[in-house]
Amino acid sequence: MSWTNSRNAELKQRAAQVIPGGMYGHESTALLPADFPQFFRRAEGTRLWDADDNEYIDYMCAYGPNLLGYRQPEVDAAVRAQMQLGDTLTGPSEIMVTLAEDMVAMLSPADWAMFCKNGTDATSMATVIARAHTGKRKILVGKGVYHGAAPWCTPGPAGILSEDRGHIVYYRDQDPQSLAEAVAAHAGDIAAVFATPFRHETFRDQSEPDATFAREARRLCDAEGAVLVLDEVRAAFRLSRDGAWAALGVKPDLTSIGKVIGNGQPISALVGLEPLRKAASSVYVTGSFWFSAVPMAAAVATLKIIRESDYLERLQRTGRLLREGLAAQAAAHGFALRQTGPVQMPQILFEDDPEMRLGYFWAAAAVRRGVYLHPYHNMFINAALTETDVAQTLEATDAAFTALKAQDRAGLPLERPVVRDRLERAALLSA
Numbered sequence: 312m313s314w315t316n317s318r319n320a321e322l323k324q325r326a327a328q329v330i331p332g333g334m335y336g337h338e339s340t341a342l343l344p345a346d347f348p349q350f351f352r353r354a355e356g357t358r359l360w361d362a363d364d365n366e367y368i369d370y371m372c373a374y375g376p377n378l379l380g381y382r383q384p385e386v387d388a389a390v391r392a393q394m395q396l397g398d399t400l401t402g403p404s405e406i407m408v409t410l411a412e413d414m415v416a417m418l419s420p421a422d423w424a425m426f427c428k429n430g431t432d433a434t435s436m437a438t439v440i441a442r443a444h445t446g447k448r449k450i451l452v453g454k455g456v457y458h459g460a461a462p463w464c465t466p467g468p469a470g471i472l473s474e475d476r477g478h479i480v481y482y483r484d485q486d487p488q489s490l491a492e493a494v495a496a497h498a499g500d501i502a503a504v505f506a507t508p509f510r511h512e513t514f515r516d517q518s519e520p521d522a523t524f525a526r527e528a529r530r531l532c533d534a535e536g537a538v539l540v541l542d543e544v545r546a547a548f549r550l551s552r553d554g555a556w557a558a559l560g561v562k563p564d565l566t567s568i569g570k571v572i573g574n575g576q577p578i579s580a581l582v583g584l585e586p587l588r589k590a591a592s593s594v595y596v597t598g599s600f601w602f603s604a605v606p607m608a609a610a611v612a613t614l615k616i617i618r619e620s621d622y623l624e625r626l627q628r629t630g631r632l633l634r635e636g637l638a639a640q641a642a643a644h645g646f647a648l649r650q651t652g653p654v655q656m657p658q659i660l661f662e663d664d665p666e667m668r669l670g671y672f673w674a675a676a677a678v679r680r681g682v683y684l685h686p687y688h689n690m691f692i693n694a695a696l697t698e699t700d701v702a703q704t705l706e707a708t709d710a711a712f713t714a715l716k717a718q719d720r721a722g723l724p725l726e727r728p729v730v731r732d733r734l735e736r737a738a739l740l741s742a
């Protein structure tokens with residue numbers, strides 16, 4: 312069936328009447344090539360169908376939550392079984408205690424667990440607990456690092472007061488010296504240092520987990536009596552079955568975990584070490600849907616698969632196959648890619664593409680050929696992706712490279728002038 316997008320275009324028009332901007336937030340396609348579908352109809356395994364019923368091999372995985380494949384049978388069965396009993400009740404179900412026990416048993420930086428809905432809930436809760444624990448004010452975060460969409464951390468400046476970020480201090484992401492300088496500058500008033508397991512910001516090359524940075528962050532927090540928060544909302548369980556820094560021998564005091572725990576069901580968590588338990592018990596944090604049992608049942612089923620299957624090794628194998636295949640293909644067509652970060656969370660940027668004209672054209676060409684790639688956001692491999700899917704992906708990307716090569720480079724459209732602003736902002740953040 313040939314690719315069409317008339318239904319999507321119609322939905323976008325309707326949405327523009329009743330939804331501000333037609334769509335908002337990270338899943339808005341406003342900064343993506345015009346053909347990118349905004350609305351989707353269904354999904355199964357590693358496949359996604361848009362509103363026009365075009366089928367894609369999906370490398371965005373709902374921007375992270377899909378770890379095991381959409382509609383994973385065991386997780387879906389757990390959801391259905393819990394639905395029969397009840398979901399949002401006057402209090403939590405037994406499953407909440409089971410889930411907390413599972414998290415504590417699986418994660419070395421967890422002596423306790425609290426549950427919420429989104430990553431932003433978990434990171435914001437971490438700021439409050441850290442301040443309650445230390446009685447101090449400053450929260451140190453990497454410049455340009457995404458910790459969510461609350462006023463203290465949202466990247467968008469509209470509607471945000473400087474007072475909202477009055478005690479937020481920025482250091483250069485993943486840079487031990489910059490962190491040491493920020494700690495020295497605010498010594499005596501630091502509640503928390505936030506870090507992510509590795510750099511995974513939009514428009515930028517990713518890094519790998521870095522033991523030097525992780526150990527220095529731990530050492531500085533210990534010396535200063537500050538709380539070390541590892542924000543694993545994006546990376547949890549994609550690098551390890553334990554915390555992402557466990558292999559580096561570094562234990563954060565608090566770890567925010569989101570996206571994957573319910574394999575798509577709405578649930579996130581904040582876990583912490585024993586010394587933080589008292590502060591965690593003292594703060595008032597809650598939400599109408601935080602204790603719903605269905606996402607917790609999905610999480611118990613997801614964690615069981617994480618413990619008992621080879622899902623992680625499969626993510627690594629298919630991720631590596633994709634990376635190697637793309638690198639060879641790009642070279643054969645006379646392009647060079649920058650493929651950075653862990654293979655199971657690929658970021659793919661073109662060398663020598665300052666305005667992303669190559670990346671935009673190529674990703675859009677892949678989308679039209681049934682492979683959903685993103686031109687500037689890190690992507691996600693899910694465990695339902697097979698080697699056959701990767702081979703099919705590479706057929707589409709080969710055709711996309713051929714189409715790109717046939718283009719007059721200077722004539723490639725700059726899809727969105729606003730992308731230039733974003734690129735400039737990203738460059739500033741790297742400085």
Ligand SMILES: Cc1ncc(COP(=O)(O)O)c(C=O)c1O
Nearest residue numbers: 429430431457458459542544545
């Ligand atoms: C590292 C990190 N922290 C926090 C968040 C916020 O999570 P949510 O969008 O679920 O609020 C995200 C979302 O992408 C993230 O990647």
